[in-house]
Amino acid sequence: MTRLTDALAAAVSTEDQVIYGYGVAGAHLRGRDRASASAAFDAHRLRREQLIRLLRRARGVAPLPAPAYAVPFPVTGEADARRLAAVLEDGCCGAAWDLAAAATAADPARTLAVTWLAQAAGAAATWRADPAADPALPGQPA
């Protein structure tokens, strides 16, 4: 395993968790938020496929998703669901940071990571709806 394949495999794992998480969050959302969660669910499935293609091209093996994941807190209503969605997108920011760092200049994985980081940070901010709580450097390791 190379550093790039490690980062790509971790990114695939992250997307597996995020797709599952949006399924949980979406069940508790209504109206426009539910539509947003549904769109995010589809977008993350597409990104997972992109990541898997890049991983295979780098001669890596895509990890299999787990049947289920434990969410970090009980999700019992819309506020919890929005909070979970923000956590999921923050997780994507972290995986995208790592992928950007592991990929070489102008590599398709680098380009994807840069775009992914921007989209995830924007989505996290939208779900959070609290500008003061947005991280100054999305995805930066703690």
Added chain:
Amino acid sequence: MRFVRSPTFPFRLDERLPPVTVSRARPTRRALLLGGAAVLAGCTTAPRGARARPGSDDDALLAAWASEQRLLAAYAGTTPQHQAHLAHLRALEARLGRTPSAPPAPPSADDAATVPALHAAAIAARDGGNAALLASIAASHAVLGAGR
């Protein structure tokens, strides 16, 4: 490092790749001479102390740093935007390994306008750590520019 699928949220630090260390390429004599000549000639608008290491990402980092100075000057010190741009500035200085100095530049509050250049710089960066930082700053500017 082995990545183990964790069945629990949140994403933990041990699932992340280790931080990339800052490249410590040393400037060559030629670069120092060229940089010195540029300063003596006074013909550059680049921040002082901005001598780029050959083959490094210094030019991109310095351009990002200069943008942060303009953005920082546009926001009052108590706003989240000011705090964010201050964090960006400090992170860029850490990557550069020094604090550049620059002549005063007109303030600019147009965060979104900086995003395309930061994206391009992140994609082209030689060092992965620099790429990740520039991408993260671009993402932050996009959020700030959207006025969320």
